[in-house]
Amino acid sequence: MTTRSSTDAARVIPEATVARLPVYLRALTALADSGIRTCSSEDLATAAGVNSAKLRKDLSYLGSYGTRGVGYDVDYLRYQIAREIGVTQDWPVVIVGIGNLGHALANYSGFRSRGFRVVALLDADPGIVGQTVAGVVVRPFDDLEEIVREHDVAIGVIATPAVAAQDVADRMVAIGITSILNFAPAVVAVPEGVDVRKVDLSIELQILAYHEQRKANGADAAPATDGGAA
Amino acid sequence: MTTRSSTDAARVIPEATVARLPVYLRALTALADSGIRTCSSEDLATAAGVNSAKLRKDLSYLGSYGTRGVGYDVDYLRYQIAREIGVTQDWPVVIVGIGNLGHALANYSGFRSRGFRVVALLDADPGIVGQTVAGVVVRPFDDLEEIVREHDVAIGVIATPAVAAQDVADRMVAIGITSILNFAPAVVAVPEGVDVRKVDLSIELQILAYHEQRKANGADAAPATDGGAA
């Protein structure tokens, strides 16, 4: 049915590569915006902050879209990557939990420009339901099923407090959502076939703190005194 | 072999392990909050959403803090991990770019409870400077140096538009910040010795979209009935 390429059989793209494709896409868009029509793997790798060999290998999983001795056509490669990722059309997305973070997400213009469309904002708090955020009226959480069916939503965003995250995820899964982006600092368990990705500010900061501490101790050589082996 | 105390140098913790320690810490806090004093690696692994063998190996990099046949003392292990990460005291943090996202970050209570303290909010827009956000007055970006020196800040958060990210990062690095958490969808280059971690909503969504697309296309390529369930 879809653009089923005749040449490719069982093309499996490594997960690490998949995670970098959006970065390449962003870099290509930046290049295109500055009027550049063609670039080498070296150019693009620099813009994307990776090694050029890695970039070439990553792109090789998609196909041979470059020209030896020349490089890559920026627009063409950008389209190919967008197609591979699946963002040539917009994906409908629902956001659950319209608190501090939910407001910021609702107002985020980057959704639209990167292949996503927020079709609904949902919250369980009657005090928030009915408010207009970013031009969209917040609807009760119980409308989730109706909305998901109506817009054929496959991707849900959780921006509720941690205690509610698992419940919200369960409801999403029950209704047919198969991809979840979780901002709550909680591990959410989902059945096979459902993807969950997490964005956790505190974890990122703590990783930075760890390295920061090591930098400090490297000069200092004075780790905290340990209570000793009991 | 013998669990020499923590003052031993040469203890190199794999990056993948470092990234999971905060998750263990969170899980341990949750266990402690529900009154559990002791747990097995299996219990903790379940709470953290990982394999128990991996958990044990991760913890073994820190030392031998468990008791065979018994498990781990929740509070003790929690302290050890917190100490290893470096969050037994608070790290001062500055946030640059107090727009939609910056507001949400400023209002985020999770900073304080997880080892971080927001010492300043900065913005370049005179219309935003002087406003009070989360009880803190937004200061001009040019005050960065003064603030960093005064509070000995090592960690900076970038929540500006993408075009400003590199400039802000450069200023931060010049002033002595050595760890950056970047929310802007841009690759920021920094000198050796400075750590940058990125949080990118669009990338996460695009990764989900890729897999979502594969699930949809899988109908014509998938081998019979394994299809996602099971």
Place this chain on the structure above:
DNA sequence: AGGAGTTTGTGAACGCGGGAACAAAATGGA
């Protein structure tokens, strides 16, 4: 046309991380 220069695509080597499996250590009961 042919050679020099460029740049891609990929084969191969290597190191890191994940997971199974097991020996070592601690508890508790007979």
Place this chain on the structure above:
DNA sequence: TCCATTTTGTTCCCGCGTTCACAAACTCCT
């Protein structure tokens, strides 16, 4: 005291991902 049970800490193995290095392919200049 001694043995069965539990659970940790560690070893071994395998697969994935990164990087190097180079042949193939293309352009451009003479």
